Structures are given as structure tokens and as C-alpha cells.
Amino acid sequence: MTTGIVGYGAFIPRRRIKLEEIAKVWGADAPSYKRGLQLFEKSVPGADEDTVTMSVEAARNALVRSGGVDPQKIGALYIGSESHPYAVKPSGTIVSEAIGAVPALHVADLEFACKAGTESLFLANSLVKAGEVTYAVGIGADTSQGAPGDALEYSAAAGAAAFIFGADDEKIIAEVVDTYSWTTDTPDFWRREYMHYPRHGSRYTGEPAYFRHSMNSARGMMDKTGLEPADFAHAIFHQPNGKFPMRVGKKLGFTHEQLETGWLSPWLGNTYSGASPIGLTAVLDIASPGDLVLLTSFGSGAGSDSFVLKVTDRVTEVQDLAPKTRFQLDENKIYLEYGAYAKLRGKIRMAE
Amino acid sequence: MFSPARAWREFPQRYRLEAEKCASCGAIHYPPRLVCAECGAREFTAVVLPRDGKVVTFTIVRVPPAGFTEQSPLSIALVELSNGVRIMVQIGDVEDPESIEIGMPVRLEFRRVSSDGEAGVIFYGHKAVRAAS
């Protein structure tokens, strides 16, 4: 059975903060951070935005691009995030209620650091492939936090991407050709229950975590399918900063041109579970029929999901139906100073 | 003052903008009610409100009520949707409150409206954001 994406959509909040603005407050050397991390600015969620609100708007965009998929036929909906608004009470039920998918569907929230989003995609596609449901939705979304003054504060950002999977050939925009995942227990980045901010192993998050898993997952995916980097029109990797995805992509043999469409982190920041999924939406926004796309995520803890997707003829019919990712990233931006940013991100201790 | 039950029974209106249309005179009621305020009829059909509209009037609340004190300044508007129905909503993503004006085109987006404190239920709904003209 052929299965794949029948609708896709992203949502990126309008607010931004520039790296210099954060560096100024903590006395960091902005130019060298920008060079070192290849990050210029990041998205900031409003006080009224969270994983749920962004997922609803992304899912709505996906429904529009699905050309009339009846929400009542969605049999499962999964949201991967590390910033679900409730520790107990799913984000997925609120989104399902908002898009009218309730009541006959499966829902559960997922967590696996930055790869919970792609795991949701894998589950959604697999359920359709197994014939268990007609349509399934996988969403990656986050409004991640970085501890004030910590390196992660420069990149922790907000965004969501939603994908509806189905098996009807006339609706498929990008076929899921195959999938692969590479997982070990690697404590590179974590947040204990009840702690406010995550902690990380600093340089340990590089080679033993991000690179090891991303490379093994991508290589394993290509071995499994007998494909090589040159076969792909686009490749998207997890984007904790601007530097890592380019480095891992090139190490694997991809060119800058293959990587650049899905490479959003220098202007978006790291949207954690939204990161590579939003990168995928940016690729789909300009993809051509017949394009092969490699998506390789990474989540700390650690693991990496890979997908090989084949873009169909239908892609050109749907790209313009909802706001494109690059448009949301580049237009209607509202820049914040650090004070307003700290207030919105709940970093100021308020009265009880 | 907002219990889970009270929030929950309003989800069709808050989350999906479900309204009702009088089967007799066509007047649209949001939220729904048992009797048409225009003609007194009691039969309705279900409709969904459109999400585009314009600002009819607005204010910027600088002294918010309990439950909203952290959201000051709070821009709130009376928005007339493209089907003529008027609703009260907050205006979201306001860069400069001075730039809001009567007639401003807006689009409704799903947002958090308030919550029952840090530990209580979160109340979601829609807010109006400036639409690209």
C-alpha cells in the first residue's frame, strides 16, 4: 500500500528576538556567537501561544492543503513536543477538538526531546499503512525554553508543523517510501520532572549525540533504500543551531544547495520537535514533482528518525493554498527587546 | 470563576466558532440560544463563523481584571466578521497599540485566552490578529 502526506502546514509565531539583544544582557560576545552557532534571530511565542495553539493553526493549514479531508475520518492524532502545556492532560485532545476530529480517534502525546515530532509522523504513517485508520495526523511543535544566560537561550524557539497521512493515491503530496530509526540511551540533554529549564552535557551533545545518531540514521536509511546523497533533491536535518545541520549534511555527502531550503534555524532558532518537520514544510512549499527528500531528525536522549519521501504531481496544486513557511518566517515580524521577551517567556518572577 | 465544566461546554463555540442560524429569518446567533432574538422562532441550523472580519471599535485595557493582570496592556476589540456577526475578542500580536484603528482587517487565530492560575485549567479560544490587507 502506498501511503504518504496528504496535507501539510506550518505555524511560526510573529515575534522575534535578535541574538545581539540576548547577548547584550548577559555580556556575551554577540558576533562570535553568531559566527560560532550561525544563529541570527529566533522566534518567540506570545504569552497566548503554546504548543496547542500553534498545532491547531498548523493542522488547519494542513487540512486546507488536504483538499477536503473530512476531520471525522482522522483515526489518530499525535503531537510530539517537550513543551506540552499540561504535564498530565494531552495537547492532542485539544487540537482534535478544535479541528473537529473528535470523538472516534486515538490520541496520545509524545515526548522524545527534539524528535518527538518525527516519531509522531512515523506513528501516523504506520497506522495508515497497517490499515488501522483512514487518516492520521502527526505534529511536531514546541515553545522550548532555554535557561537565562545559557547557550540554549540563543536558540530555543517556537513553531509547529502538522502532517496528515493517508493512502488515497489522488491525495498524496509526498509518498513515504521508507523509514528508519537509530536509538541508544545517550544522556546528552535532559530536564528532570518539576525542573524549569533543561540541562545539557555541553560539548558532549555534539559528536556522541547529534552527529553519531544523525549520521547512523541517515546512512542506515540510505543503505536500506539503496539510495545515495546525489539521488536526493533535498535533505533536512535537525537544526539545534545553524552550524550542525550543514556540517552533518556535508559530512554525509550532501551539497549546500540540497540542504539550504530546509535550513531555517539561522532565522528561526531551534524549534525542537518542530525543527526538522518545519524544515520539511519549507521544502514541500517549493518542491517539484518527482523530488526525493531525506528527512533526518535528532532527539536528545537520544535517537534519530529518517524518512525517504517522494514528491508527487499533486504538490504544485497545494503549495499556495495555505501560508508558506518561508513567508511566515520572513514577513510580519515583531522584534522584541530582552525585557519584553523575558516577560513573555515567564522568566520574571511574578507576585503569587 | 471558570470551572472545567463551564469551559468545556463552550468548546464548540470557543474552539470551532460554531453558531446557529434561525430557520425562519436567517439571523445568526453566536452563541446559540433557544429562541431567535429577531423573530422569536425556535428552529435553527448549525453554522460555523467565518474567521475574517474588521475592527468596529476597540480599547486598550491598562488596568486588567483579576486573571488578566499579567496581560496588560490588553487590546480588546468588537470585531464584525464577514457574515455580519459581531464578537468581542482580544487583539493578538499587537506591536504598537497606537496602530490599531477602526476598520482594521483582522483574522481569527486559535490562542490561549486565560487560565485559572498556574495550576488550573487553560482556557483556549480565538483572538483577532491584523490580517494582511
Added chain:
Amino acid sequence: MRDVAVVGIGMTSFGELWRTPLRSLWAEAALAALDDAGLDSVDLITIGCMSSGLFTGQEHLASLLADELGMAGVPAARVESACASGGLAVRTGFAEVASGLSDTVLVTGVEKMTDVDGADSTYALGTAADAEWEGFHGITFPGLYAMLARVHMQQYGTTREQLAMVAVKNHANGLLNRHAQYHLKVDVEGVLGSTLVADPLRLFDCSPVTDGAAAVVLTTVERARELQPDRPPVVITGSGLATDTITIANRGSLAALNAVKLAGERAYAMAGRTPEDIHLAEVHDCFTIAEIMATEALGFFEPGQGGPAVENGLTALGGKIPVNTSGGLKSKGHPVGATGVAQVFEITNQLRGEAGQRQVEGARIGMAQNMGGSGGSSVVHILEVV
């Protein structure tokens, strides 16, 4: 229907009365009115109070307050219509005497607002709006009136300065009222420079949070003449009550107060009077814009002319139709449930010729207009000296 007269009036000072609980505040006003009437018993007590529950955690005022006066056993009824609760208490008492169900009614209004903090009192007042479809979004009362003001300004060219002049006038009058919360001279610059509360309304466009109580005793005209042969009876000749949509989203016009217009028309009809007959009026200036819009709705000025009228001094103490000689809600204070009754106190005082420095010469026909929420309800009474 029988003719109904106001035979006794009383009120507390209005202000932040930290030492006085609700029941004592109420009893003070009630006793003052009974003493003024020369009575120590009544057939019914009516109580206007918007929200003793949210402000003080106390409901069941009918029982509490009758008891407080040592009148356990006497019928009592609390009525509520947000900020028109006091006017509604007057209307209820009037109807009881007019219909013959009671001969003498103690009409009262009270609100004790200072036991809760600012955010909580804003919330409590906000319950006069539609809690689900307005309050849910964080709107406040200043916010609702600000929205109406914006439309009135856009439609009629009413200016920020004209709104400020309402506050200036009412503070000038309040200086002459010993019961007023504020004895403060205010000028237009001061109003325009005060803190923004809900754009475009500022602190000095808004009536304050106040504790206070007021009471009047109603009886038949015959009984009034018996009790006070030296005072010409002050008779309630017209009473009108009306509602409008609660949400401003469903209002017909955002620049008009239809409930006030309807209540006014009903009062004029009962009294056989027109706006030109009215010598002075106490009008519900919860916000400066409300006074302007109410004077238009009551027919004193054409729609859109309320602002220029204030600017031209028509509603000042010496003007063509003095409005809010008491100082209005703005400087007298606005203990919500008491306001409507305090308005009748002032009109009665004026018609008796006992208003001292605030006396309007030749005042024989007066009006009291009370309003709830953003105009969702209104009660209007016309009083005349016979």
C-alpha cells in the same frame, strides 16, 4: 394607581469607609431616612445592592438588614440590576405603594466595595457585562465604555476635551456636597494628564470605587402631608424601566443608550412630561462618556450634541439644565447599589429647596436616571413638587 411621595431621605458620606461594615453603613442611611420622615416602622424594605456576595461574601441581605434595624418580621426584598440596583429598589418601592400593596416603604441602596483589592473589584464590576462572551476576554467596565466612547467620538466628533469637561463640572459640584467622596477641584488638563485606564478613557473619566448607602422613605401623598404639613410633598410622577442587549456586540447602535431612551420615554409618558419640562437631572455618569450619552438619550440634547452641551455650560450648576448637582458618580462616589437611591436623595433635596449652595433656583421638576452595566438596563424617575 395611588400617588407616591418621598417623605424621608438619608445617606452616609460616600468614600473609603474602612471602619464601617456593610450592615452598619446601610443602617446609618436607613435610620437617617426614617428620622427625616419621622417614622419608626414601615411595611416593606427594599434593598438595591449589586454584589454583596463578591465584595463581602454576604448574600441574603433581606434577612440580614431587616434584622439589623430591629425589624425582623417586616417584609424585605433585595433587587439587583448591576449599577441600576438602587433605581430598581426605588421602582420596586414605588410600585408597592402605587398599587396599594404597602403604605410605607423604606427604599435603600448599599455597596461595600473596599474589602477586596483592585483586580477583584474590577472583576466583580465586570460581572455586569456578559461574563461568558465579554468578561471571558478580559474586558473591564472602563474598557466597554471606552469602546462606546470611541464610536461616539468617531460618529459625532465628540472630543476628549468635552469628556474631560464632564469631570470638571461634576467635581466643581462635588465640592459643595458634604457627602461627596472627593472634594477636589479638577481642570481639563488634569483630566487629560491622568493615567490611562482603557484608551481613550483615563482615571479622571471614571467614577471611583466607593463604600456608601442611601435611603428614602416612600408613602402615599396623603400620609406625607399628615407627617410633614410644613413641607410641600415631593411626588414621584413618572417611573420607567427598560433593558437593552447585554453585550455591546448585539447593540443596535454603539453610539446610543437605548435602554435609557426607553426608560426615559416610559417615565415621561407616566408623568405627562417632556424633556423640556425637566429643571435638573441626576444622570448616571459612571464614566464621563456615559453622562454625555445619557443626556442625549433622555432627550435633553440631540444625538451627538451632548458633548457641545457640556462645553457650552448648558449642564453646569447655573446652566439651562443642571446635570449632577450632587457631584455625580464621579465626585460623589459610586457605591454601586446605593447610587440610584442617592440620586433620588439629591433630587428630593433640590425640590424641597434644601440643597444649600447647590440649590437650583425654581427647581420643581427633577429626574433621576440610573443605569446598569454598559447600558443593559436603566431606571428613570421623575419627581415633582406639588
